[in-house]
Amino acid sequence: MSVPLSPQRDLARQVRQQFVEALAAGLVEVDQVVLDFLTTLLNQTGTQREMQDRRDAWQLYGQRRADWVRATREAWAQASIPRPVGAATALRTAPTPAATGLSLELLSDDVVENKIVASRIALTVLEAVSGSFDALRRRMQAMEGQELVGSDLLRPETFCLLLVEQWVAVGLPRANLQAVVDALQRELAIRAQTAYQQCNDFLGRQGVAQPDIRLRVSRPPGGAAPGVGAADGSRMAALGGPQTQMPAAASRPSQLAPVSAENLAMSAMTPLMRARQRAYGVMGQLRRLMWPGMAPAMPAPPQAGTSMMMGVPTSLHSVMGGAGPGAASIQAPPASAALAQALAQQQSHAQTFYSSMAAMASQAGPVAVVQLVGAVRERSAELKKKASTDSEKAIIEVVALMFQSILSEDRIPPAVRVLFARLQVPVLRVALAEPDFFSDLSHPARLLIDRMGACVMGFDATAIDGSALEAEIRRVVQVIEQYPETGRKVFQLVREEFEAFLAKFLTQKQSTARVVTVAQQVEQRETLTIQYTIELRTLLKDMPVRDEIRDFLFKTWAEVLALSAVRAGAQHADTLAFKRTAADLVWAAGAKPHRSDRTRVIQSLPGLLDRLRQGLALLGMVGEPQEAQIKVLTDVLAQAFVSKTEPIAHEQIEILAQRLENLEDCISEAVLGDMPLDAEAIEMMLGIDVSGLAVIADNDAPVEEAVVEWARQLQVGAWFTIDHNGSTAQVQYVWHSQRQQLHLFAAPDGRNYLLQLRRLAAYLQTGLLTVQDEEGLTVRAARDALAKLDANPERLLQ
Incomplete structure (x- = not known):
């Protein structure tokens, strides 16, 4: 004897039935998009092999497309039938951790490959339908008294996996699906959004409303926000904001003017300046969102406007009340007792959950990422239930949206995304205690995440798994988890440690280390060359020295001194001997009116010439070039014997020698210009x-x-x-x-x-x-969060 369904359960059954019908109806358009995409590929030029593969894929899909559509509809319909509690399920979707806990099992290669492709599709769909899906999920939870299980067809990861499985089941190669996945997932997202919206509308007509939302949307003086027409104004008025009518056409000129001015200003900037400009815009939007009416927390870049910054919409201004001083000086009250306890529990549960998730990430990364995104979303929902103020709810939601964006970054290897996910609760603690996290680009938590993200975006999963870089990021995360009450201090400490690690890690490869050694020596050599040249010019400025000797010392011997100092050391015997040679050469080339001086030159000349030859050989000047240089110098020395000019005082020569001997003690910051570098x-x-x-x-x-x-x-x-x-x-x-x-x-x-x-x-x-x-991980995450909130501001306080 069957037990009658309760009205709520019956209504939930109707919702799933309507969802399947709407999704199945949209499958016709998805099928057509796939066919059109394959036809377009067919008409493109390529190698003979590529063109043949495209023709084969097009022909095979034409033969099997009807089977795939029918099988997918049947699978979806079967999955929508309610199952008795405790019954085994044929679906092989990964359970949502927050709902059923993590279950690891041995899976065949086909199952894993299907999950990977389905996870990629599900991520795109989830990004597009997050607002509608969350609204429907909350309504279903209210009716059924529990969260959607991991295998519920209403979840994108479930119906995406069924779609992929049926593709393979009807004989279509998985490789062909991967070739058309971009077009397929975009169209599927559109149809899923329609299905979710129809279900929400149906429940609304049945009187199943979302929880009461107390939103207040503020606007800048003068009416609606830029780009908000009558429809948007009505929507905001329904949410509790002042209803101000403004014709869209009338608002366009004032809207376009600041955009044009800003575009002109940004076109003259370097990419770094433009990135900072966009970052200031994102932070300003986030600041006005969290604390409307607050004075700017940071100096605006030159000619910064108030229009759209890198896709950040300006129509969303605030959904919260209250004002305060600059963000850097905001004094946030302590988190409510219930929320503080929930944060502590979440931190405790996360350690077990993420240790298991890390094992999955190395084998089925995309699947793990989908679960991570779901865990972040559901964790934020649970924490918002414990929040006692609108401010706490808003902060929880914004942090969750930022981490969803970070975890959806395909350029970050899955293993590292698992580690980043562990920072959600620690960052949330900081954001609750230090509101300037949302507006200060130099906040230690932001800088740390940005630096770690930027360093791993160039590695593939196999290159970083088990590497020293992954181990260091794991250590950083664990240290942050161990000191949850220290706020920004622990982030600052581990960031400094991470910077020190990077300096060593990035140059430890043998080939790179060798190049670094070379480059260090090159710069040191060039710096010393400039310093020796400057000092020689200064010391010889008032001495009667022949031009040939000056040119030799400035252009050649200064390089000998620098190279010897780099190779052997500034105080090595060879280097000191070369320094003394410079002084001896200056003295020997001076006038010699006295017989005793001429005798000294003749006696010291063989040794002087030997040292000159050694120095020239150090530069690689040997053979004829060396002999030519030595001849120029000896000719000058011979002319000194008959010169009638004043001789150089012995004291001047000793000063020159002493200054050269200890020159390294007073080296300044030299500007290295045209360095002969090859x-x-x-x-x-x-x-x-x-x-x-x-x-x-x-x-x-x-x-x-x-x-x-x-x-x-x-x-x-x-x-x-x-x-x-x-x-x-x-x-x-x-x-x-x-x-x-x-x-x-x-x-x-x-x-x-x-x-x-x-x-x-x-x-x-x-x-x-x-x-x-260029933009930075946390700035991009904040921009993505703002875009979602602009499309669905209700979610901020739900």
């Missing part, structure tokens, strides 16, 4: 093999000083794309010299690129070197 010269001068090194020296290319300053501010560990001699490579910025005149980039294949400062700036200015993460 691979062959480096190898010859320093005696080090530099194969695999591309040396990109200054070439007098015009470059703006603002870009030079930008080049000085590049962060070690960041990933770039370099275009050198027509060849493009992905490279990581691994080192810069002490005076930032030399900069080293390393590619994963072992190639290295050494650039001088101004040439580096020229590459940045012309786009031959482009940063892969």
